[in-house]
Amino acid sequence: xxxxxxxxxxxxxxxxxxxxxxxxxxxxxxxxxxxxxxxxxxxxxxxxxxxxxxxxxxxxxxxxxxxxxxxxxxxxxxxxxxxxxxxxxxxxxxxxxxxxxxxxxxxxxxxxxxxxxxxxxxxxxxxxxxxxxxxxxxxxxxxxxxxxxxxxxxxxxxxxxxxxxxxxxxxxxxxxxxxxxxxxxxxxxxxxxxxxxxxxxxxxxxxxxxxxxxxxxxxxxxxxxxxxxxxxxxxxxxxxxxxxxxxxxxxxxxxxxxxxxxxxxxxxxxxxxxxxxxxxxxxxxxxxxxxxxxxxxxxxxxxxxxxxxxxxxxxxxxxxxxxxxxxxxxxxxxxxxxxxxxxxxxxxxxxxxxxxxxxxxxxxxxxxxxxxxxxxxxxxxxxxxxxxxxxxxx
Numbered sequence: 001x002x003x004x005x006x007x008x009x010x011x012x013x014x015x016x017x018x019x020x021x022x023x024x025x026x027x028x029x030x031x032x033x034x035x036x037x038x039x040x041x042x043x044x045x046x047x048x049x050x051x052x053x054x055x056x057x058x059x060x061x062x063x064x065x066x067x068x069x070x071x072x073x074x075x076x077x078x079x080x081x082x083x084x085x086x087x088x089x090x091x092x093x094x095x096x097x098x099x100x101x102x103x104x105x106x107x108x109x110x111x112x113x114x115x116x117x118x119x120x121x122x123x124x125x126x127x128x129x130x131x132x133x134x135x136x137x138x139x140x141x142x143x144x145x146x147x148x149x150x151x152x153x154x155x156x157x158x159x160x161x162x163x164x165x166x167x168x169x170x171x172x173x174x175x176x177x178x179x180x181x182x183x184x185x186x187x188x189x190x191x192x193x194x195x196x197x198x199x200x201x202x203x204x205x206x207x208x209x210x211x212x213x214x215x216x217x218x219x220x221x222x223x224x225x226x227x228x229x230x231x232x233x234x235x236x237x238x239x240x241x242x243x244x245x246x247x248x249x250x251x252x253x254x255x256x257x258x259x260x261x262x263x264x265x266x267x268x269x270x271x272x273x274x275x276x277x278x279x280x281x282x283x284x285x286x287x288x289x290x291x292x293x294x295x296x297x298x299x300x301x302x303x304x305x306x307x308x309x310x311x312x313x314x315x316x317x318x319x320x321x322x323x324x325x326x327x328x329x330x331x332x333x334x335x336x337x338x339x340x341x342x343x344x345x346x347x348x349x350x351x352x353x354x355x356x357x358x359x360x361x362x363x364x365x366x367x368x369x370x371x372x373x374x375x376x377x378x379x380x381x382x383x384x385x386x387x388x389x390x391x392x393x394x
Contacts, residue, residue, distance in 0.1 A: 008036055011375075015044065019122050019379040023389045026366075026378065033374045038367045042360075043393035050394060053353045058084055058158065058320040059294075059313060061350070066152035068355065068391040071114050072107035072334045074100075074143070077156035082237060083329035083340040084158045087322045090292060094239075096160040096285040101238045102276035103146060103155070104331075105269040109180060110136045110143070111334035111386070112220075112262040112269075119259065119383035120191060123200050128187045135183040138176050145169045158320060159293045160286025173277065177270050184266055192260070201256035205369035205381030208253060215365045219336025219358050220261045221385065225253030231332035243275045258384040292320055319348045326352075335359045335386050357391035 011028045014020030023043030029036045049068060053061040065076040078100050085092065092100070117132030140150050146169050147155040147162070155162055191197045207217070209226040218229060230247045232240040248264035250257030286293050294313055295306035312318040324346040330339040339356030362385040369381040 007031075013375075013378060019382060021387060021389065023393060024382070024387065026370075028375065028378070030375065033376070035370050035373055035375060035378065038371055040363065040366050042363055043389055045389045045393040047390055047394050049390075050353045050355060054350050057314065057316055057318075057348050058322070058350065061353070062156065062158075063152065063154045066154055068357065068394060069111070069333060069335070069338075069359075069388045070151055070390055071388060072104075072111040073151065073153050074103045074107040074147070074155055075331060075333050075338065077153065078104055078238075079329060079331040079333070079338050080340050081156040081158050082331065083327055083342050084320070084322060086329050087325060087327045087342065087344060088158075088292065088320075090159050090287055090289060092160050092287055093284045094281045095164075095283045096287075097238050098276050098280050099161055099165055099285060100156065101240065101243075102273050102280075103143065104238075105272045105276070106139055106143060108269045108334050109266050110139050112266050113139075113180075113184075115334075115383075115386040116187070116259055116262050119255075119380060120187070120197075122379050122383050123197065125191060125194075125197065128190055131183050131187055135180045138179060142169055142172055142176055145172070157286060157294060159289055160284075163296075164285050170277070173273070177273060180266070180270065184263060188263060198256065200376075201259060201380055202254060203252070204255045204373065204377045205384060206252055206254040207365060207369065211365065211368065212253065215368075216361045217336065217365060218361070219333065220258055220265065221253075221362050222336060223248060224250035224257040224261045226251060231330050231337050235330055237329075237331060239279075240272075242279070243272050245269075245272050255380045255384045317348060321346060321348055330356070333358045335388070336361070338391075355391065355394060357394060359385060359387050359392050363387060363392060 009030045011030055013026040013028055014024045015022060023045050025041040027039040049064055053064055061080060062077060065080045066073040068076045113132040113136045117129040121129035144150050146165055147153040207225050212222045212225045212227050222229060226249055228247060228249060233247060245268045248261050250261050295309050299306035300310045322344040324344055326343040328339060328341045330337050336358030337356060338358050341354040342350055343352035345351035370378045
């Protein structure tokens with residue numbers, strides 16, 4: 001076609017689109033089916049997490065962390081609690097540390113199952129989605145047994161966790177791990193060598209190692225492009241320096257490599273959980289420090305002194321008062337480095353809270369991923385980011 005006759009068309013993709021997950025809007029400039037330009041609007045959720053937390057007490061912030069990444073909320077809980085503990089110099093008992101680590105990895109597995117399953121479904125592989133979500137439901141059942149909730153768990157506490165693991169949880173975990181491995185293997189059989197899946201993912205949305213570094217992308221997307229960085233290994237926290245695991249890497253940095261990195265990370269997380277069970281020590285799960293540790297609910301409901309203690313730790317005007325200062329604590333979220341930067345003025349609530357959300361940075365590179373490709377390629381490229389609106393548009 002002569003240059004003078006070439007025209008482009010502007011099309012809105014999302015937010016009312018099944019693959020845009022509710023809040024994302026992409027303005028596409030198309031030449032036929034080819035994407036020649038794009039403008040990404042990250043959403044309309046405006047959750048205002050940071051300003052909300054700055055107007056709550058230190059303990060009241062924990063339920064809000066659930067709403068950042070609601071697919072793996074335990075990691076958010078633990079990351080925030082670690083930041084406050086770092087500021088106050090609080091040591092969590094060994095059993096509490098290992099329990100935190102086990103549930104963080106369990107949450108990572110549920111997150112990766114959700115991402116890979118949803119991306120496969122958006123490419124037409126509904127069976128894989130059903131299988132992965134079935135496995136996720138079994139793991140959610142265990143998380144509910146441990147935390148009391150399926151999704152917004154509010155489980156971690158400054159100084160430890162809400163309670164010890166139950167016998168039912170410990171008895172059901174080995175079988176759940178076995179079943180998850182079987183489910184992932186079955187999904188791989190359907191997809192990994194499937195010609196349609198390969199054509200829809202190989203070479204799609206690719207980023208080089210230099211590009212992911214320039215966009216500050218970490219997690220599975222960074223590792224799929226060969227960036228050998230994992231907070232658990234490189235900036236150890238909890239007891240990650242006491243367990244053996246590998247950091248899976250990709251080569252091409254495309255959608256296929258991102259899928260495979262998450263598949264391999266599921267196996268590594270299951271390895272870590274098994275080691276947590278083997279090494280789980282006896283003892284308390286929370287620090288014996290009345291400045292921060294909430295009394296047991298059974299005591300709160302029946303005794304006056306624990307009730308007063310509970311009230312003072314939670315209510316505005318009382319509660320935890322970390323010394324004035326600032327701290328940054330990073331953890332390895334399911335999508336990459338999840339960081340909490342907190343400034344304390346020495347009062348009962350944070351003076352400043354800033355979150356480093358892992359999926360914000362890949363979204364800044366989405367235009368780079370999709371420009372030059374086809375409209376159909378937008379769906380797997382976006383799905384491989386695993387965008388979570390709560391932390392993206394916080």
